[in-house]
Amino acid sequence: MALDAPPCVLVIAGSDSSGGAGIARDIETIAAIGGRTCLAVTAITVQTHAAVRTVETLDADLVAAQMRAALEANPVAAIKIGMLASREIIAAVSAVLGEHRHLPVVLDPVFVSSSGGSLLSVDAIESLKQDLMPLCRLVTPNLPELALLAGASHPAAGDDAAIVQARTLLSGKNAILIKGGHAAGPRSTDLLVAADGTVARFDAPRLSASMRGTGCMLASAIAIHLAAGHPLDDSIRHAKAHVFDKLRAEGTPPAAGG
Template identity: 65%
Template sequence: MAMRREPHVLVVGGSDSSGGAGIARDIETISAVGVRTCLAVTALTVQTHDAVIEIHHSPPSMVANQMCAALQANDVATIKIGMLATAKIIVAVAAVLRKFPQVPAVLDPVLASTSGRALLEAGAIAAMKRDLMPLCCIVTPNLPELALLTGSEPASDED
């Protein structure tokens, strides 16, 4: 019962079998600052540090059910959202956020792997911008993701 009262971060994202990114890295980072995590897995990937070999998307209802179960079982202080993979998963995640508006959400949009493989299906950016971003208090894209989200040219440098 003590675990239920400790603050948690609900991590919503995909796996990375190499451990270089995704939920494995999120758990490690959040744990390093002394906070517990709970999970909703959006996709399973087979990847190395150099390439994404295979991606299996979770059913949207499974993602939503994992989120609801974690939110009901724990004192979730915030939700950290990473890889969402499909427009249908984005819509399902947004629906859960609307059910739990008191829990702030951070969106770290994962659009492609470091090796360049798309991790969000074509056309899903519109759903992310329309359905999910307005429900998040912070959005943390990197520069290439920012260009894709805004439909602008990639920045030539950080300025």
């Protein structure tokens, strides 16, 4: 008897020539969990593991056309969004998502690369908040990204302050997953602030190893679990375990004396 087809996730993101993040990491993660990927590329980046050298943003109409073709060709069950690069691309992506409101969307709000290179224009942040985030089931900022979205002058110091920032971003439909990787302490705790403002915690030991693309990995892992029909809480729990196992097995240990 033929097996059911694996669930399919549409990934909307930029390329990373180093393979450490972006679409390369998304495809790797979704395949490792048993899913399929179709693509809408937003930008081509030239980067190593240490620096972003060049970013070429694609035409917004081309991004929208890729999305529509992917959705026509495949039984897409969830959407993961990463690098969007410009206000025009955000508008184009939002327009297509408005035609497919039944699909769960996971947004990883990518503003800068791991090495510090800018990956989103400053004028696009308000469009991201007003036009795109209300169409998403889940938004997954780290603490600096959360502060930028909330209009705060600095990242939240402590869980309570982070939750207050996240609640300002709730639209009545979406949820915010505050990633705890930039926090301190022996435990890495992600906080899920639901659409009604309630909070759930997802906890794991903090590893000293590092790896590029863990944000891409987490969002993609959540998306493929949502595509398979799992509830949001379970999808986050499974995704966090996947990232933890990957980081423990393949992460780079801290430099001697660092």
